[in-house]
Every structure is written in structure tokens, then in C-alpha cells.
Amino acid sequence: MRFRFEAPAFPPAAVQLRDAVRRFLAEQQAAGAYTPHSNSWMSYDAAFTRACGLAGFIGLTLPREYGGGGRSALERYVVYEEMLAAGAPVGMHWIADRQSGPQIARNGTDVVRRAVLPRIVAGQCCIGIGMSEPDAGSDLAAVRTTGTRVEGGWRLRGTKLWTSHAHRADFLIVLARTAPPQATRHDGLSQFLVHARARGVATHPIRDLTGGTDFNEVVLDDVFVHDDYLLGTAGDGWRLVTQELAFERSGPDRFLTTFPLLAQMVGMAGPAADDTTAEALGELVGRMTALRHMSTAIAHALDEGASPLAEAAIVKDLGSALERAVPEVARQRLAVRPDPGAGARFPAQLADAMLASPSFTLRGGTREILRGIVARELGLR
Amino acid sequence: MTAPADLVGESVARLCAKHAPLALAQEAVAGRFEDAVWDAFREAGLLDAMVDDGSPAADGVGGLAAAVSVARVAAHAAVPLPIVEALIAARLRHEAGDDAVAQGAHVALAALPDAAAPASKHGARVGWGRHASSIYVPVARDGGYAVLRYDRAAATVEPGEDIAGQPRDLLRPRADAQPAVFTTQRTPADVLAWGALLRAAQMVGAMDRTFELALEHANTRVQFGRPLGKFQMVQQMLAIQAAEIAAATAAVDLAAAATDQASLHYYAAVAKGVASAAVRTVCDCAHQVTGAMGYTREFSLHLFTRRLWAWRDDCGSEAHWHAYLGRTALAGGAAGLWPLIVRGPAAPVEHA
Ligand SMILES: Cc1cc2nc3c(=O)[nH]c(=O)nc-3n(C[C@H](O)[C@H](O)[C@H](O)COP(=O)(O)OP(=O)(O)OC[C@H]3O[C@@H](n4cnc5c(N)ncnc54)[C@H](O)[C@@H]3O)c2cc1C
Numbered sequence: 265m266r267f268r269f270e271a272p273a274f275p276p277a278a279v280q281l282r283d284a285v286r287r288f289l290a291e292q293q294a295a296g297a298y299t300p301h302s303n304s305w306m307s308y309d310a311a312f313t314r315a316c317g318l319a320g321f322i323g324l325t326l327p328r329e330y331g332g333g334g335r336s337a338l339e340r341y342v343v344y345e346e347m348l349a350a351g352a353p354v355g356m357h358w359i360a361d362r363q364s365g366p367q368i369a370r371n372g373t374d375v376v377r378r379a380v381l382p383r384i385v386a387g388q389c390c391i392g393i394g395m396s397e398p399d400a401g402s403d404l405a406a407v408r409t410t411g412t413r414v415e416g417g418w419r420l421r422g423t424k425l426w427t428s429h430a431h432r433a434d435f436l437i438v439l440a441r442t443a444p445p446q447a448t449r450h451d452g453l454s455q456f457l458v459h460a461r462a463r464g465v466a467t468h469p470i471r472d473l474t475g476g477t478d479f480n481e482v483v484l485d486d487v488f489v490h491d492d493y494l495l496g497t498a499g500d501g502w503r504l505v506t507q508e509l510a511f512e513r514s515g516p517d518r519f520l521t522t523f524p525l526l527a528q529m530v531g532m533a534g535p536a537a538d539d540t541t542a543e544a545l546g547e548l549v550g551r552m553t554a555l556r557h558m559s560t561a562i563a564h565a566l567d568e569g570a571s572p573l574a575e576a577a578i579v580k581d582l583g584s585a586l587e588r589a590v591p592e593v594a595r596q597r598l599a600v601r602p603d604p605g606a607g608a609r610f611p612a613q614l615a616d617a618m619l620a621s622p623s624f625t626l627r628g629g630t631r632e633i634l635r636g637i638v639a640r641e642l643g644l645r
Numbered sequence: 646m647t648a649p650a651d652l653v654g655e656s657v658a659r660l661c662a663k664h665a666p667l668a669l670a671q672e673a674v675a676g677r678f679e680d681a682v683w684d685a686f687r688e689a690g691l692l693d694a695m696v697d698d699g700s701p702a703a704d705g706v707g708g709l710a711a712a713v714s715v716a717r718v719a720a721h722a723a724v725p726l727p728i729v730e731a732l733i734a735a736r737l738r739h740e741a742g743d744d745a746v747a748q749g750a751h752v753a754l755a756a757l758p759d760a761a762a763p764a765s766k767h768g769a770r771v772g773w774g775r776h777a778s779s780i781y782v783p784v785a786r787d788g789g790y791a792v793l794r795y796d797r798a799a800a801t802v803e804p805g806e807d808i809a810g811q812p813r814d815l816l817r818p819r820a821d822a823q824p825a826v827f828t829t830q831r832t833p834a835d836v837l838a839w840g841a842l843l844r845a846a847q848m849v850g851a852m853d854r855t856f857e858l859a860l861e862h863a864n865t866r867v868q869f870g871r872p873l874g875k876f877q878m879v880q881q882m883l884a885i886q887a888a889e890i891a892a893a894t895a896a897v898d899l900a901a902a903a904t905d906q907a908s909l910h911y912y913a914a915v916a917k918g919v920a921s922a923a924v925r926t927v928c929d930c931a932h933q934v935t936g937a938m939g940y941t942r943e944f945s946l947h948l949f950t951r952r953l954w955a956w957r958d959d960c961g962s963e964a965h966w967h968a969y970l971g972r973t974a975l976a977g978g979a980a981g982l983w984p985l986i987v988r989g990p991a992a993p994v995e996h997a
Pocket residue numbers: 392393394395396397400401402403425426427428429479623626627628629630631632633
């Protein structure tokens with residue numbers, strides 16, 4: 265039994281695209297639009313997202329008829345990895361671009377596609393993922409939010425938790441139970457696209473370890489959703505969610521979160537660094553090189569219509585451990601002490617990355633759950 | 646891209662199934678040279694897998710993918726022979742245009758540079774050296790590079806072995822030894838990179854088998870009324886193992902696809918660094934899952950875990966290659982790090 269990662273050949277257009285993204289990022293930085301930082305795919309910056317939209321760097325794989333680029337997953341990959349390596353604040357559009365846009369393109373009605381996809385592409389739409397709930401974390405099928413059939417649509421009731429960006433989102437994709445469990449608990453679930461400011465939606469930001477307020481509690485009190493805004497068919501929600509998670513788990517955001525820190529560490533240590541420091545940095549660099557290869561191989565496999573669930577879980581498990589090792593090496597080998605008071609300088613960035621690091625192995629499926637997916641693929645469960 | 650190399654791998658697997666069953670490795674007297682298996686490999690042309698008879702302008706990387714397959718699959722079968730030393734010797738001999746030595750029963754091995762103890766005129770450690778007919782040694786010489794061919798008879802042999810019981814002999818040229826000298830572009834560092842990559846390929850093969858044995862044991866051994874594999878802790882150990890092996894495999898495949906010498910050095914370093922570092926976790930989990938049974942010489946696990954413990958230190962340990970990668974990254978500075986990760990270095994970095 266062996267998991268294989270076939271090296272993809274990047275299309276020639278990807279080379280030009282990479283240059284274009286690098287030029288764009290250099291211009292943005294020169295104009296003072298942002299300072300590179302870790303965990304930048306959680307950083308909400310409407311002006312930056314708008315600039316990305318105008319430059320054509322959002323929705324690359326979405327269908328052309330809805331304003332998308334109609335390009336391959338590998339080209340999209342190039343844009344993603346360049347943005348993250350440069351520590352750019354892509355948080356406003358990240359989730360929409362990574363998973364919600366493709367989800368809507370696959371399973372949305374034409375009305376919804378026309379209403380939402382062009383806005384995502386333009387960099388004018390933020391989407392939050394309403395999966396988790398107070399009693400449904402790893403055990404996602406335990407969601408209690410209900411969707412009840414009414415004239416012309418559905419009414420949603422329940423509470424979502426940890427919904428990133430909900431307080432500034434335009435839409436939420438909500439997983440709800442629309443029928444009692446049948447053969448399995450996975451039956452009877454459905455996904456809805458919900459206006460984040462619809463009547464009955466109340467959003468309460470929650471302060472996280474970094475001190476920021478990116479995620480929220482979202483109370484849905486009898487929220488009306490028009491029939492057109494059901495994704496796929498009623499009862500098909502679990503399949504949609506699983507499909508979406510395969511896209512979510514294997515991208516460059518799963519191992520590059522602290523890359524901006526690592527790049528600075530290499531600069532700070534300099535060519536005169538001692539052997540122990542070179543060794544510690546080299547281990548991170550080597551693993552990152554291998555993980556990037558694995559991650560591009562999955563992007564390619566997804567393009568080919570495969571669904572490499574276990575491979576994606578492996579990339580996220582190894583990648584999130586690597587992301588977390590970076591600040592440790594900064595402490596141990598460069599003797600930097602995390603200092604939240606250091607403005608935008610390295611010790612402050614280190615403090616921020618340290619504080620954000622517990623989330624790396626939780627969000628998008630905990631590492632234990634990921635290993636369970638691998639074990640299932642190995643036939644153990 | 647890997648299709649031809651996959652075919653090579655399949656023919657090695659067939660050959661091993663026929664000539665080198667696990668029982669052979671298990672029962673082999675430590676260090677005995679299995680002539681029949683050797684002949685089977687040689688006659689199938691597999692020991693020449695790395696000879697790049699296409700363009701010499703393949704910049705030194707032709708034949709690598711095929712050689713990686715041979716090394717990996719043979720190690721998966723625990724073939725008790727110096728396959729990698731032979732693959733590299735054949736390549737060096739071909740590059741040197743050395744057709745003076747007899748073919749057939751002749752055993753040509755390469756002295757793989759050892760990052761910790763480089764070859765010197767006082768001798769070199771050569772895997773399975775006692776069984777060699779001739780030994781190829783890459784050296785720096787007269788401001789350039791040469792490959793020396795020694796007759797084994799022109800050297801004294803101080804027998805040694807590695808932790809897996811494989812011969813690792815110290816060969817010292819006698820005072821009157823007259824090696825054949827071939828001037829070449831091939832540097833000892835190039836040969837070290839080849840050795841590192843092919844050892845990493847062997848390690849991936851051996852780690853795969855280690856994993857398969859642990860998995861099979863977990864599925865069959867019953868405790869508390871259930872197969873061990875039904876316990877979540879055991880499942881997690883196996884999943885951790887599988888992830889480490891996946892990373893090492895990916896790193897080896899990446900290096901096998903290197904298209905020029907500069908990137909080969911970098912990707913071989915990644916491969917050996919990742920593979921050597923994976924050994925600790927992989928062997929730890931496999932031995933834990935297999936309990937006392939795995940701690941015996943009867944159960945075949947030791948054929949793989951002991952080789953892994955030996956090979957991770959050959960041709961540079963993870964400490965060596967991580968430091969090399971670190972030096973490469975540091976030379977490029979902060980701005981050079983991302984391009985390095987995306988497409989490897991622009992030029993090879995000298996070894997310390
Ligand atoms: C920064 C951040 C952003 C997030 N954003 C979103 C978002 O936008 N939308 C959204 O829907 N959710 C979001 N989440 C929630 C995230 O998906 C959950 O945190 C995650 O699924 C785990 O659920 P939980 O936190 O309830 O932990 P639990 O499921 O309670 O797990 C706690 C611990 O128990 C372990 N555990 C649980 N079950 C098992 C088992 N069967 N076997 C072994 N171990 C087990 C877990 O691995 C973990 O270590 C976010 C989380 C974070 C940290």
C-alpha cells in the first residue's frame with residue numbers, strides 16, 4: 265500500500281501567470297498596500313481583495329460564463345502559492361475562492377451562480393462556512409440546525425459556531441438537517457446559501473487567542489431561504505460537504521501559513537549562521553519542498569477528476585505540523601522572544617504566529633480526524 | 646513521466662519474487678554474496694539501469710529514475726546485495742569509457758563518498774567491499790576530478806559490518822597499488838548526491854515493507870477480543886507512519902525527476918534528509934505495533950528496520966543534508982527562499 269504523488273507538468277501559461285502575480289504583489293507592497301505576514305489567508309482586507317479581483321486573480325477555475333477564468337487547478341495553484349508566500353492579506357476572498365465558489369459552480373442553481381460568482385470574481389464577496397456548531401465539531405453529522413420546508417423555500421433555525429468572517433461576510437453556506445436520519449446520519453442533510461444580513465441572522469464575534477475577532481457565533485432564527493438558494497438537492501448535503509473538504513485540505517494554505525516568518529528567519533540568520541541553525545532551517549526547507557510537490561500533485565489529481573482524500577489528509581497533517589515548527593525554530597535557533605509590542609517587526613510577527621499556531625491543527629479537520637481518514641483508506645476502519 | 650521507471654520496478658519485483666524471496670534474506674548468512682541473485686540482476690541488465698546511454702548532455706541525470714526504481718524495489722524485497730554500489734559503479738565505468746575489466750562474474754562496486762569520513766589514500770569504507778573484483782573511487786585530483794579503479798586484490802580488507810549485518814569493509818590500497826586513472830567531470834559531490842538519492846530510494850522501499858508488515862500484524866494479531874488495528878491508537882500510529890513514508894516517497898520521486906545536475910544536488914538532499922528523518926518515526930511505530938514478535942530475528946521486520954537504521958547514516962545523515970539545505974537557503978537570502986522551494990537552486994551549492 266502506498267500513496268503516490270505524481271509530479272504535474274505546469275502548463276506554460278502558469279509561468280506567465282506566476283510572473284504576473286509577482287509583479288502585482290511587488291507593486292502592491294511598493295504602494296504600501298500591505299506588509300507581508302503569517303496566516304495571511306485569514307487576514308481580511310477589502311481593498312486588497314478588490315485589487316486582486318480587478319487584476320483577475322480570483323476565480324481562476326470558475327466557468328467563464330460567470331466571469332471566471334476557466335483555467336486549470338494548477339494555474340489557480342500558482343496564484344495561491346505566490347499570494348501566500350508573499351504574505352498577502354487574501355482573507356476576504358480566500359474561502360469563497362477556495363471552496364464556496366467551486367461549490368456554487370458545481371451545485372448552485374443558475375440564479376445563484378449568476379448572482380454570486382461574478383461578485384466573487386470581482387473581489388466583492390466574502391463567504392463564511394457555517395458547518396460547525398456547539399455540539400458538532402469533528403462530528404459534523406451531529407449538526408442540529410434545521411431546515412424546514414415552507415412555501416417557496418426553507419426556514420433555518422439553529423446556531424453555528426466558529427464561523428470565520430461571518431460578521432463581515434456577504435453570504436454563509438449553512439449545513440442543516442432537512443430530514444431525519446435514514447440509513448445513516450449522513451442522510452437528510454442539506455447545504456444552503458444564506459444572505460449573511462438576512463432577517464433573523466444574528467452574528468456575535470468571538471475573540472480568539474491572538475486577540476483578534478475572525479470567527480463568530482451565528483444564530484439563525486427562522487431565516488427564510490428561497491428555493492433557488494438550496495445547493496444541490498435536499499438531502500445531498502453530506503456529499504457536498506465531503507467534496508468541498510477535499511479541496512480545502514490539500515492546498516498551499518496548509519503548509520505555507522508561516523512561510524513569511526521562515527523567509528525572514530533565513531535573512532536574519534544569514535550565510536554566517538552556525539551549523540545547528542543551518543540544520544534546523546534546512547530541515548524546514550526540505551520538508552516544505554517535499555510538501556509543495558505533494559500538494560501540487562493533488563491539485564493535478566483533482567483536475568483529472570480524482571478524489572485523493574487520504575493524500576489530502578496527509579498533506580494537511582504534515583503541513584500543519586511544519587507550519588507550527590517554524591516559530592519554534594525562530595525561538596530556539598535565532599533566540600528571538602515573541603513580543604506582541606514590537607509593532608510590525610519580527611518579534612511581534614512571531615508572537616502572532618505562536619498565538620495562532622494551535623488553530624493550524626484544528627481548523628479544516630483536526631489532525632486526529634485526518635489520521636482517521638488515512639486509517640480508513642488503509643482499510644483499518 | 647514515471648512510466649518507464651515503473652516498468653523497471655515491475656521487472657525487479659518479478660525477479661525478486663523468483664530469485665530472492667524474503668526467506669533468502671532471512672536465512673542468508675550475514676554478508677554472504679548470493680551469486681545466483683546477482684547473476685539474475687546482471688543478466689536482466691538491471692545493474693546497468695543508471696547507465697545513461699542516451700545523451701551525455703542529459704547533464705548527469707539520465708538513468709536516475711530507472712536506478713531509483715531498481716534500488717527501491719530491491720530494498721522492498723530485502724535483496725542482500727550491494728545494488729546501489731553496483732548501479733553507481735556501472736555508471737562511473739561507463740562515463741570513464743573503461744572497458745578493460747571483464748564482464749560476467751566481475752563485481753564492480755563504487756566507494757560511495759561518506760559525508761563524515763571521506764575517502765583518502767588511507768582507504769575507504771566500501772559496502773560489500775570484500776566481495777568486489779574492482780572498486781571505483783571518485784576523487785579530486787590535479788585541480789580537476791578523476792575516477793580511480795582499484796583491483797580489490799591491490800587493497801587490504803579490514804572487515805566491518807553495519808547495524809543490519811551488511812558488510813561495510815575498510816579497504817586500504819597497498820603501497821604498490823596502481824589504480825587505473827580516468828579523468829572526468831564527475832565530482833565526488835556528484836557521486837555523493839547519487840548515493841544519497843539511491844539510498845533514499847532503498848529506504849523508501851524498506852519503509853514500505855516495514856509498514857506493510859506492521860499493518861498486516863495489526864490486522865491479524867488479536868488482543869482484548871479484537872484485531873489490534875481496531876484500536877484507534879494503533880490506527881493513528883499506522884497513519885502517522887503512512888504519512889512519513891508518503892513524504893519520503895514524494896521527495897525521492899521529485900529527485901528522480903530532476904532535469905539537471907544543480908537541481909539534482911538539491912532534490913537529492915531533500916530526499917535523503919526527509920527519508921532519513923522519517924526512519925525514526927517509521928521504525929518506532931512499526932516496532933511498537935508489532936510488540937515482542939517484532940523484536941525477534943524470526944519475524945522479518947528486522948530485515949527492514951535494521952537496514953533503515955544503517956542506511957539513514959550512509960551517504961550523509963539527515964543532519965548532514967539538513968545542514969546542506971540550510972546552507973543553500975542561507976546563501977540565497979530571504980528573497981531567494983521562495984524561488985528555491987518552487988524550482989530548486991540556480992546553481993549547485995558547494996559542500997562544506
Ligand atoms: C481558527 C478557526 C477557524 C474556524 N473556522 C471555521 C469556519 O469558518 N466554519 C466552520 O464551520 N468551522 C470552523 N472552525 C471549526 C473547526 O472546523 C473545528 O474546530 C474542528 O472541526 C474541530 O471541532 P471542535 O473544535 O469542536 O473540536 P472537537 O471535535 O470537540 O475535538 C476536540 C479534540 O478531540 C479530538 N477528537 C474528536 N473526535 C475524535 C475522535 N472520534 N477520535 C479521536 N479524537 C477525536 C479532536 O481531534 C480534538 O483534538 C474553525 C476553527 C478554528 C480553530
